[in-house]
Amino acid sequence: MLWRVRTTLADRPGALAELTTACGAAGVNILALQVFPGVDRVTDELVLRTPDDWELADLAELVEHSGGSRVSVLPCTEATLGDQPTRYVLAARSILAQPASFPDVVAHLFDAEADPAGSPLEPLLDAMDLEIGDVSVQLRRTVPFTAAEHARGAALAELVTDVLAAAQPRPAPAPGAGDDGAPTLETGEVAVSAHVGGVVVGSASWTVDDERAWHLDLVVDPAWRRRGIGSRLLVESVRAARTGGAEELVVRTSADNQAVLPLVLGTGLRGRIRMGADDLTVRISVRRLVGA
Numbered sequence: 001m002l003w004r005v006r007t008t009l010a011d012r013p014g015a016l017a018e019l020t021t022a023c024g025a026a027g028v029n030i031l032a033l034q035v036f037p038g039v040d041r042v043t044d045e046l047v048l049r050t051p052d053d054w055e056l057a058d059l060a061e062l063v064e065h066s067g068g069s070r071v072s073v074l075p076c077t078e079a080t081l082g083d084q085p086t087r088y089v090l091a092a093r094s095i096l097a098q099p100a101s102f103p104d105v106v107a108h109l110f111d112a113e114a115d116p117a118g119s120p121l122e123p124l125l126d127a128m129d130l131e132i133g134d135v136s137v138q139l140r141r142t143v144p145f146t147a148a149e150h151a152r153g154a155a156l157a158e159l160v161t162d163v164l165a166a167a168q169p170r171p172a173p174a175p176g177a178g179d180d181g182a183p184t185l186e187t188g189e190v191a192v193s194a195h196v197g198g199v200v201v202g203s204a205s206w207t208v209d210d211e212r213a214w215h216l217d218l219v220v221d222p223a224w225r226r227r228g229i230g231s232r233l234l235v236e237s238v239r240a241a242r243t244g245g246a247e248e249l250v251v252r253t254s255a256d257n258q259a260v261l262p263l264v265l266g267t268g269l270r271g272r273i274r275m276g277a278d279d280l281t282v283r284i285s286v287r288r289l290v291g292a
Helices: 015-025 056-065 084-097 099-109 147-166 229-243 260-267
Strands: 002-010 029-036 041-049 069-075 113-115 126-132 135-141 184-187 191-196 199-210 213-220 248-254 271-275 279-285
Touching: 002 015, 002 056, 015 029, 015 041, 015 056, 029 147, 056 069, 084 099, 084 147, 099 113, 099 126, 099 135, 099 147, 099 260, 099 271, 126 147, 135 260, 147 260, 184 229, 191 229, 199 229, 213 229, 229 248, 229 260, 260 279
Parallel strands: 135 271, 213 248
Antiparallel strands: 002 041, 002 069, 029 041, 113 135, 126 135, 184 191, 191 199, 199 213, 248 279, 271 279
C-alpha cells in the first residue's frame, strides 16, 4: 500500500533520522522524500510503502511517535513518485498552452481545490491566494501550504501574467489609418453595441435574473477583434450594471476560450475565475472601475 505523508518536524540534527529509523523498524519503506524548510520547524513530505494490513491510523501513529506533528496521511498511487521539477515544468506548459486552465492546473499541482476567493469550502483549512493581473484565484486544502509552495504558486502566476501581457491586443488604428473608421458605442437598456459606418461590429447584452449579478454575453465580429472593442464593450457594460444597482457581471464561455483573461486584464477590472469541465466563468466586480 502506498501513502503520501506530510508532517512537521523540529529543525534539529537527527529529527528526520528518528522518523526514518522508526519506519525501517516497522517495515515501512520510504520511496520519496521532499523537504520544505522553515524557520524553526521543517515540513517533510514522504511517499511510503507499508505492509498490506496497515491502516491510515497506524501510519499516523508511527509518525507522531517519531516526533512528527500536524500529520497528514493520504493513500496515493505510483504516479506520486514522479519527479517534482518535471511536474512543475509540465504544469507550466499546460498553462502556457491554455492560460484559462490556470486554476485547475495549479489546484491539481498542489493537491488543492480551486474556487473564487471568498467562497466557503469548510472544512478545508488553509488557503493560497494567487493573482493573475487583476484576476484572483484561491486554492484551499486541509494541509497547510508551505512557504516554498507559496513561492512556487506565485512564480507560476507571474508566468501567466507575463504571457497574457505579451498577448495584449494592440490599440485600434487611428481614424484615417486604413481601419474603415473608429467604432462608436451605443448603450441601450439591455445591451451596448459598437458601430462602424452604421454596421454593428460588436455587442454586449445582459440578462438580469439576479439584480446583484448580471449575466453578460459579449460578441465581437472576427474581422474587428484585437482592436480593443471587446474591452470598451465590457467597460460600458460594467458602467450600466453599476448604474442599475448590480454588484457584479458574470461572463460564461467555453473552457477553451483563450480571449477571456486578456479581455478582463486589458480593462483594469477585477475578476474571479472558475473553470469547470466544459465552461469558464468570470465574475467581475462593478465597484472597481478605474476612472469612472
